[in-house]
Amino acid sequence: MDQRRVRRRQQLLDAAIRVMQRTGYHEMSMQALAEEAGVSVGLAYRYFAGKEDVLLAAILAILDALRADLPVAAESGSTASERLASAFGAYVRVIDRYRDAVLLTYRESATLSTEGRVQIKRLEVQTAGPLAVLVRAGIASGEFVDCDVELAVHDMVLLAHGWALKHWLFARERTLEQYIESQSRHVLRALGAPVNSTSPEQRSETGR
Amino acid sequence: MDQRRVRRRQQLLDAAIRVMQRTGYHEMSMQALAEEAGVSVGLAYRYFAGKEDVLLAAILAILDALRADLPVAAESGSTASERLASAFGAYVRVIDRYRDAVLLTYRESATLSTEGRVQIKRLEVQTAGPLAVLVRAGIASGEFVDCDVELAVHDMVLLAHGWALKHWLFARERTLEQYIESQSRHVLRALGAPVNSTSPEQRSETGR
């Protein structure tokens, strides 16, 4: 029976992610992981080669979940601006949902071996693919200025991650939707798109 | 003699930063730190309360170097755009100099105690101060559009950090100066400033 192995592995991974979000990778003992999963220590070693293997699997699982949730929203809207804003918004909302997991990724991926990091990088570039398509389309149609696409795209990715990385700062006086709204405007302006002030322009945000 | 204590402390901090860049905080043993600094283990404990204290001191040292280097660069240029571009460039150059250390900040600050983290956050916000001043000035003079200043500033900070965070990606086909050039243009455009194409506009960067 293979169902069993798959479920067990998932169970272990879920537990690992839970513990690591609570305490971080290094302070997670294999004993704690086992207890959280409700199994014995030895069993964990039948499913993972060692502690670092758990970390790699957990991070990959997170990134994969992220990627699976992503490219859906690139459809709505007629202009490139609208579509890009929509996709960017979707991206940030997913980040928000996985906020702690994203932080985990940034914190711990340096711990991994080279091959592990390579896998992660590949996934991240892949994830940004849909955004790149939209930016290129916008440039082709003349809606955006001709610029360094890779840079523009990963700037967006970075700002999306920023919601997780700098949550302590950004979320102090902004809701998620306000963040998306402001950043979208900012990003589109950076691409040279005429920003539609159809949405209520923010008032008096200059005051600190 | 107080000179001696200051020098010793610096010597230990430098060693700590070197080891941590090589291996990360958790895998740095106090024994390794002592050896790198060329002193005994016991001495390290005469200068730091414990291992975590070393980490905090190292991170604070980095941020302090940033804070010292920055405001100087915010002076050159006549328009707000020029001054902002100059300051932003300086920021990125400093990040480049301390690249691994910046990564360290992102990686390990979660390890610290609450008070340690608070100190770091305060310093980081402080560091961005000069940028905020310039942005506000630009808005006041009508050079930039009226937008969420805090967000705009920390976007710049994030993009500067991006040079360290995504170095594996960005530096593949860009030099530091090209990165600064492109990002400056991007950032200024986002602020609604007329981007001066006096500098050689990038050619064919659309091609992947």
Next chain:
DNA sequence: ATCTAGTGAATGAAGGTTCATTTATGGCCG
């Protein structure tokens, strides 16, 4: 003589990994 800087072996706790052992699963035959 006293005080501070500096040493590094000793200590004890923590936790990753192993493995001898027990328990569950499921197919097979009488």
Next chain:
DNA sequence: CGGCCATAAATGAACCTTCATTCACTAGAT
């Protein structure tokens, strides 16, 4: 059906390494 066995799943105490931290001690300066 029901006992029987082979195989896999699961257990967790014990092992062993790795450090963070301490402290009894030496050397040099005042």
